[in-house]
Amino acid sequence: MSDLLERLRGRGWRLTAQRRVVAEVLDGDHVHYTADEVHAKASERLPEISRATVYNTLGELVSLGEVIEVSTDGRAKRYDPNAHHDHQHLVCSRCGTIRDVHLHGDPLSALPEPERYGFEVSEVTVTYRGICPNCTAAA
Amino acid sequence: MSDLLERLRGRGWRLTAQRRVVAEVLDGDHVHYTADEVHAKASERLPEISRATVYNTLGELVSLGEVIEVSTDGRAKRYDPNAHHDHQHLVCSRCGTIRDVHLHGDPLSALPEPERYGFEVSEVTVTYRGICPNCTAAA
DNA sequence: ATCCTACATTGGACAGTGTCTAAGTCAAGA
DNA sequence: TCTTGACTTAGACACTGTCCAATGTAGGAT
Known part of the structure; x- marks a missing residue:
């Protein structure tokens, strides 16, 4: 997913430690985490990352079409990094x-x-x- | 939907004013309301009905298979009274x-x-x- | 018709998810 | 290195839904 970061930088994204960590978490396993799960995983590597930043970053990734938002149960939305393959x-x-x-x-x-x-x-x-x-x- | 009430009574449902009003709201238009919209509509006819009762009643109707729960956007669930026709x-x-x-x-x-x-x-x-x-x- | 009691309702506190804001911080171009 | 506008932060807030103890009541029993 390092090319993801490149792609985003090409679109004017400022590359911060927080965004890098969020992208790495999504790239890591191919599980569909909730926003708060992403936050928890991200906190392991960057303890001071805030919940708001994770929500912001996920929202940006979704509107850039890099990640799909899945809301299956009316509870927390989950984020699917597999946006480029129809499924x-x-x-x-x-x-x-x-x-x-x-x-x-x-x-x-x-x-x-x-x-x-x-x-x-x-x-x-x-x-x-x-x-x-x-x-x-x-x- | 009056036969709905009959059907439910046959299954041991106690028929209260609140439940009747919720059922009538669902039956009224064929729109898919959120729980709080149902509560608002129901309050017009029965002002003292509580939010908890509406949530309870909707949950019961869902588990009895009389109403379908639809969560399309990760926000409020919507309730679809058209449960008996596959769609x-x-x-x-x-x-x-x-x-x-x-x-x-x-x-x-x-x-x-x-x-x-x-x-x-x-x-x-x-x-x-x-x-x-x-x-x-x-x- | 009245009584009983198990079931239903109430209102308000609480929990989970997500959004917003004001103040501070920092990436990256000049 | 400096500057600046974009980014991050913490915490307050809003929305949706759940839970609980106290109160009320539908409907069978008498």
């Missing part, structure tokens, strides 16, 4: 963890014209829900 | 209004077995996003 999500209804999944076909084409009601439809998200193997085992 | 949602990215839409085919079958990672997949929601005619005109 959908599989969510555990019990523990909330998210996996990226890839579908057969294009879900956009499943919505017939008369069902579009004059909207300019530009995006579709598909979310599968179920119980993950871990939670099944723990039950 | 998906079309959301305006600008003003947030929601329309029910009906799809070709079953989106569950679009997720190949190897992409299920041992989950017991039981549910799928598809959300289309775009700009509604109103917002397009206003732009």
Whole structure:
């Protein structure tokens, strides 16, 4: 993700220690953390980083299209660094963890014209829900 | 929706004025209100109804399968009274209004077995996003 | 019709998530 | 090295939702 930092710098981003750490956290594992989880991880490397900065930085990464915001459960949003590959999500209804999944076909084409009601439809998200193997085992 | 109340009473629900009003609000327009909007509407008819009761009642209606909980934006959840007809949602990215839409085919079958990672997949929601005619005109 | 009691409601405190602001700090160009 | 405007900080705040103890009441029992 070091090229991410380069790309952002090219767009006029000021490169600070805080932003670097947030980007590194997102790059690290391919898990979908909540903002506060990102903050916790970031604090391990840069203890004085503030919650507001993490929220700001995540918001910027989202509007720059580098990260996708996923809100599956009405609780905390999660951040998905895998923004450049088209994919959908599989969510555990019990523990909330998210996996990226890839579908057969294009879900956009499943919505017939008369069902579009004059909207300019530009995006579709598909979310599968179920119980993950871990939670099944723990039950 | 008066048969809703009957159905619920058959399942041992105690029929109170508060529950009746919440059910009527949901039945009224076919809009997808947030919990606090339901509370506001309900207060017009029953001023002393409390927020906790509205949240409780909505939660019960959801677990009884009479109403669907929709969280599209990570802000307030919205409640969809149209639970008995399989459908998906079309959301305006600008003003947030929601329309029910009906799809070709079953989106569950679009997720190949190897992409299920041992989950017991039981549910799928598809959300289309775009700009509604109103917002397009206003732009 | 009245009584009982388990269930429902109330209001207010609390918790989680996210936003805002004023003051201080610093990256990076001159 | 200096300057400056963008960035960060801490903490207050707002919104959504949950919880609890005290109070009220629907509906079966009598």
